Amino acid sequence: MSGDPSLYPCFLGPYAENDDLLESLVVGFLRDHVYWRRNLHPEDAPAIPTGANRRADYIDFESRLRRELHSLSAALKRSVPFHSPRYIGHMVSDLLLPGLTAQMLALPYNPNNVSADAAPVTIDLELKVGLQLAAMVGYVADPAREDCAFGHLTSGGTLANLQGLRLALSLKAFPVALRAAGVPLPSIPDDDWAAFNLLPGASTALFAQWCAWLASLPAAERTPWSRRVEAARIESLGIAGFFAKHAALSVPRVFAPATAHYSWSKGMKMLGLGRDQLQLIPGKAMRLDLDALEEALHGCLRDRQPVLMTVGVLGSTEFGTIDPIDGLADLRDRMHRDGLGMALHLDAAWGGYLATLFRDTEGGLRSADAVGAEFARFPSAAVHAAVGAMSRMDSITIDPHKLGYIPYGAGAFLCRDQRAIALLSEGADYVFDQAGGDDFFTRHRQLGRYIPEGSKPGANAAAVYVTHRVLPLDYSHFGRLPAQSIRNTEAFIAAAEAFVARIAPLAHALIPFAPDSNLVCLAMNPRGNHDLATMNRFMRQLHRALSADHDRPLQLGEHFGSITTLKRDTMGAADTARVLEALHLPPDALDDTDDERDRIVILRHTLMNPFLLDENGASVYIDGYFDYLEKRLAEAFR
Numbered sequence: 001m002s003g004d005p006s007l008y009p010c011f012l013g014p015y016a017e018n019d020d021l022l023e024s025l026v027v028g029f030l031r032d033h034v035y036w037r038r039n040l041h042p043e044d045a046p047a048i049p050t051g052a053n054r055r056a057d058y059i060d061f062e063s064r065l066r067r068e069l070h071s072l073s074a075a076l077k078r079s080v081p082f083h084s085p086r087y088i089g090h091m092v093s094d095l096l097l098p099g100l101t102a103q104m105l106a107l108p109y110n111p112n113n114v115s116a117d118a119a120p121v122t123i124d125l126e127l128k129v130g131l132q133l134a135a136m137v138g139y140v141a142d143p144a145r146e147d148c149a150f151g152h153l154t155s156g157g158t159l160a161n162l163q164g165l166r167l168a169l170s171l172k173a174f175p176v177a178l179r180a181a182g183v184p185l186p187s188i189p190d191d192d193w194a195a196f197n198l199l200p201g202a203s204t205a206l207f208a209q210w211c212a213w214l215a216s217l218p219a220a221e222r223t224p225w226s227r228r229v230e231a232a233r234i235e236s237l238g239i240a241g242f243f244a245k246h247a248a249l250s251v252p253r254v255f256a257p258a259t260a261h262y263s264w265s266k267g268m269k270m271l272g273l274g275r276d277q278l279q280l281i282p283g284k285a286m287r288l289d290l291d292a293l294e295e296a297l298h299g300c301l302r303d304r305q306p307v308l309m310t311v312g313v314l315g316s317t318e319f320g321t322i323d324p325i326d327g328l329a330d331l332r333d334r335m336h337r338d339g340l341g342m343a344l345h346l347d348a349a350w351g352g353y354l355a356t357l358f359r360d361t362e363g364g365l366r367s368a369d370a371v372g373a374e375f376a377r378f379p380s381a382a383v384h385a386a387v388g389a390m391s392r393m394d395s396i397t398i399d400p401h402k403l404g405y406i407p408y409g410a411g412a413f414l415c416r417d418q419r420a421i422a423l424l425s426e427g428a429d430y431v432f433d434q435a436g437g438d439d440f441f442t443r444h445r446q447l448g449r450y451i452p453e454g455s456k457p458g459a460n461a462a463a464v465y466v467t468h469r470v471l472p473l474d475y476s477h478f479g480r481l482p483a484q485s486i487r488n489t490e491a492f493i494a495a496a497e498a499f500v501a502r503i504a505p506l507a508h509a510l511i512p513f514a515p516d517s518n519l520v521c522l523a524m525n526p527r528g529n530h531d532l533a534t535m536n537r538f539m540r541q542l543h544r545a546l547s548a549d550h551d552r553p554l555q556l557g558e559h560f561g562s563i564t565t566l567k568r569d570t571m572g573a574a575d576t577a578r579v580l581e582a583l584h585l586p587p588d589a590l591d592d593t594d595d596e597r598d599r600i601v602i603l604r605h606t607l608m609n610p611f612l613l614d615e616n617g618a619s620v621y622i623d624g625y626f627d628y629l630e631k632r633l634a635e636a637f638r
Helices: 005-010 019-039 057-075 098-110 122-137 157-181 192-198 200-216 221-230 232-245 262-272 290-301 325-337 350-356 368-371 381-388 418-424 440-444 458-470 482-502 530-547 573-580 618-638
Strands: 152-156 251-258 276-282 307-313 343-348 395-398 409-414 505-512 518-528 564-567 600-605
Touching: 005 057, 005 098, 005 482, 019 098, 019 152, 057 276, 098 458, 098 482, 122 152, 122 350, 122 395, 122 409, 122 440, 122 458, 152 157, 152 418, 152 458, 157 192, 157 200, 157 232, 157 262, 157 307, 157 343, 157 395, 157 409, 157 418, 200 221, 200 276, 200 418, 221 232, 251 262, 251 290, 262 276, 262 518, 276 290, 290 325, 307 325, 325 343, 325 381, 343 381, 350 381, 409 418, 482 518, 482 618, 505 573, 505 618, 518 564, 530 564, 530 600, 530 618
Parallel strands: 251 276, 251 307, 307 343, 343 395
Antiparallel strands: 152 409, 395 409, 505 518, 518 600, 564 600
């Protein structure tokens, strides 16, 4: 295990080692921006006259500006030191220089990526980012193909997940609207139940047929037919109106693993589907329990309860675990053969960029042996199969601002077939050019038609695009970053196992679940304690020592981490019993409903910092972290 020297130029660095590079880039492009302004129409007289900076009000303004900016700069020194290898808490690390500088470069141009009129350059960059990510996950990424994938950026994974729900609902309800409008297409199912249970691919194809049929009509007939269909759509009628008109149907259910992010609850509420329609499937070893899901889906089929979507997770937010995505896709296919159709969405907000490790330079999927050649344990057969099945998902969420090392505000949504996204189109004549086109970029350039936002920064698109160009999304380029994080993880696990043995006289400790990616959790219970609430208070106190405290100088914090919790419904019965026994807690310890007695508080470590290991594989920061924990434990038992 070692650090990767090829990553040295990629970041500003823990000690700002690359400050000269960043400064020269920022200053150079600031000057370039100034020249651009001056040369747009050099014949124009300056609007701000020479000598304005000697006016009293100018001097007063400059004084206030400098004072407030200095105050802000001072306050920001109390920020969490995400750049430091001493920080192994949440899903954030140092930022890649290509993205950081590209975002700084684009900011003064202030492009608004909802309309080509407001962002003629960065709109296209965002569409290209969608294609870059599509190729990374195995989708068709050739814009010349009608079934090419489509993707766009969002503020984060929450909005991307919401977009997945929006699209799935639109695709599910559209065939029913065609039936209600009386559209004479032979491929429309004969009854509402069958129409409501088409797979997203079939609904997309039906939508394309409808568009072609509509275009073939005489001009005078198109508008009436279009209005009839729009009036029958769920987007026009609303949830209540649509299901009132189709009494044989009910509001569809969404299934997600118990490890799913809380954004799924938000999305259900925002779309008006209701939180009660979201059913979380209990976990098995922190991963989706396919048997439990299959039982629930058969119950829906028996009760004629429609299912909108089932969610899989590739890199859970709290544990980094990866669901059996291949098994989920197989299960969906079996259920559809029995008459129950649903969309599949992959929440890969955290783990999406791990796919770069599995892609060769030609875009093919590498074998498990090839991927694992440089690691001790990664990837498991299950993880390799899950990554290989990403392309079977109908839509995917990925966060460039997590394992993409991009500044915040850069999530991403992908759908497998570009034709589907037109179902979300929103007209606004004052913003969007009505002229269409057959070219991929011309067709999607009015991006605001399809996305939830009404305004969005083009600078984020520039950051992601340039990063992907400098570090292409394959194992030999961008993949070096997740590869380093896996090496970090394996070094951390080895150090954790030695730590657990050393502290045995003081505490019972374990890694509760073998990680699938680069998150590792650690549970500890003081020896002799059998009360869960006492253990949790001990762990929270330990976490406070690992937190950035605004009331004390940041430099007094030696290491920085985070916490999460284990619950019975995410672990499953067998693993719950195993973990409780290892921690010397009673078997019924999690049966209470009290907040401190229905969960196990554990330390959570995100090992994405590229400089945790040095070039020779030495792990000064990881070893220092466990030495620090051991010291804190010893102090607690004095």
